[in-house]
Amino acid sequence: MSSRFSFPSEFSSSSSSDSSSEASSGFSSDSPSDSPSDSPSDSSPGSSSLVPGPEDSAGAGALAALGWDGGWAAAFEEHAGRGLSPARVVRVDRGRCDLVAGVGPVRVESGPPGACTGDWVALRAAEAGGEPRLEALLPRRTAIVRATASRDSHSQVLAANVDTVVVAVPAGGSWDAGRLERLLALAWESGARPVVALTKIDRCADPGALLEEAASLAPGVDVVATSALRGEGVEALRALLGGTVVLLGTSGAGKSTLGNALLGEEALATGEIREVDGKGRHTTVRRELLPLPRGGVLIDTPGLRGVGLHDAADGLGQVFADIEALAGECRFGDCAHRVEPGCAVLAAVESGELPERRLTSYRKLLRENAWAAARTDARLRAEQATRWKAISRTQRAAYRFRDRQR
Numbered sequence: 001m002s003s004r005f006s007f008p009s010e011f012s013s014s015s016s017s018d019s020s021s022e023a024s025s026g027f028s029s030d031s032p033s034d035s036p037s038d039s040p041s042d043s044s045p046g047s048s049s050l051v052p053g054p055e056d057s058a059g060a061g062a063l064a065a066l067g068w069d070g071g072w073a074a075a076f077e078e079h080a081g082r083g084l085s086p087a088r089v090v091r092v093d094r095g096r097c098d099l100v101a102g103v104g105p106v107r108v109e110s111g112p113p114g115a116c117t118g119d120w121v122a123l124r125a126a127e128a129g130g131e132p133r134l135e136a137l138l139p140r141r142t143a144i145v146r147a148t149a150s151r152d153s154h155s156q157v158l159a160a161n162v163d164t165v166v167v168a169v170p171a172g173g174s175w176d177a178g179r180l181e182r183l184l185a186l187a188w189e190s191g192a193r194p195v196v197a198l199t200k201i202d203r204c205a206d207p208g209a210l211l212e213e214a215a216s217l218a219p220g221v222d223v224v225a226t227s228a229l230r231g232e233g234v235e236a237l238r239a240l241l242g243g244t245v246v247l248l249g250t251s252g253a254g255k256s257t258l259g260n261a262l263l264g265e266e267a268l269a270t271g272e273i274r275e276v277d278g279k280g281r282h283t284t285v286r287r288e289l290l291p292l293p294r295g296g297v298l299i300d301t302p303g304l305r306g307v308g309l310h311d312a313a314d315g316l317g318q319v320f321a322d323i324e325a326l327a328g329e330c331r332f333g334d335c336a337h338r339v340e341p342g343c344a345v346l347a348a349v350e351s352g353e354l355p356e357r358r359l360t361s362y363r364k365l366l367r368e369n370a371w372a373a374a375r376t377d378a379r380l381r382a383e384q385a386t387r388w389k390a391i392s393r394t395q396r397a398a399y400r401f402r403d404r405q406r
Helices: 016-025 057-065 070-080 177-190 207-217 234-238 255-263 313-319 321-327 344-351 356-405
Strands: 085-093 096-101 104-109 120-124 133-137 143-147 155-160 164-170 193-199 222-225 244-248 288-291 297-300
Touching: 057 096, 070 085, 070 120, 096 120, 104 133, 143 177, 155 244, 164 177, 164 255, 177 193, 177 207, 177 244, 177 313, 177 356, 193 207, 193 255, 207 222, 234 255, 244 255, 255 297, 313 321, 313 356, 321 344, 321 356, 344 356
Parallel strands: 164 193, 164 244, 193 222, 244 297
Antiparallel strands: 085 096, 085 120, 085 288, 096 104, 120 133, 143 155, 288 297
8 A cells, every 4th residue: 555664575574473563564665475484594583683673775765765864863873782773662552562664564572661652762673593682661751641541640652752742532412521631731741732633523503613612621732623424524534644643532532534544545443432421432442553554653642431531730730720820810810710819810701701511620620630640749759669668678688697607
């Protein structure tokens, strides 16, 4: 397919598992589908020539198409000196990573904990009889992070090194202003640029009014009304995208349908929406990175049924910039915007300038974020205490051994 990356046949993998990996992750080889016995032995995953550096022209072009630039090259220098090669994580699935290196698709064990779709990694070529190894993660430029579904103090990275976050929210009966604010907080906190895509706009009775409301909830963010089925708004959205793009939204938001429109092909599975409640089913079950036909790459994430905030104070400040600007005019610096005299925020609510719903949402998300931060701090303190206890036990054992030797 035209939107797929392709690589010289001498670098293609001969194993059936790698072939299935290439097909599912969207990266393909120019070579025909030969059986393992027909493939040259030096093109197998166990070959030491599997992962050359990015300096060869074919490899450099493949990496550049994935977003490799001078900044990444500088960050990789220490690893290059150790004989490692750069690659990007295309998909993480059940303890295995699908990568694209300078020569094409590579499948490895996950390696360092926390590898995520979009990560740039340092890869060691396979030695005789072995497999390539993922040895290090490069520092992330951006990361979309949410609280885990278990609501403990841990977090989950949804995608790394993203340039643009497309927040997909469905128009029509399932419209939820608070959900948009929550997703925007995640997007802003990631360090990437958010864009709002109102999906399924053909199902909305008054698209103009909804577009205006969405714009009021997303200060400083481009908002585009789209209908992927009709092709409406897709070109306008494409014009705003660049580099690594991630689709972010809840189940049933139409992300996969929109992603297919951006990709120009049916690369992502789509599902039906339940008529009873308008909710969708998970059709994307894992994050994967796919090349866009006009340059850049797309990461489609599974629909989020829970969007917990994790250390998103800066993101909330961006989403609710209007409220924080008003707060600067309050009489008291520690105003909680509840009953305090001289509160500019409450005055704006009373005058109709600020919707009360938006202030309620702001308070709710601030409380949630503060709770998550407190849980994280408590966990870190507990982990530190555990480490010191272990150190103390080791020291006491060493002292006892020393005393016995006297």
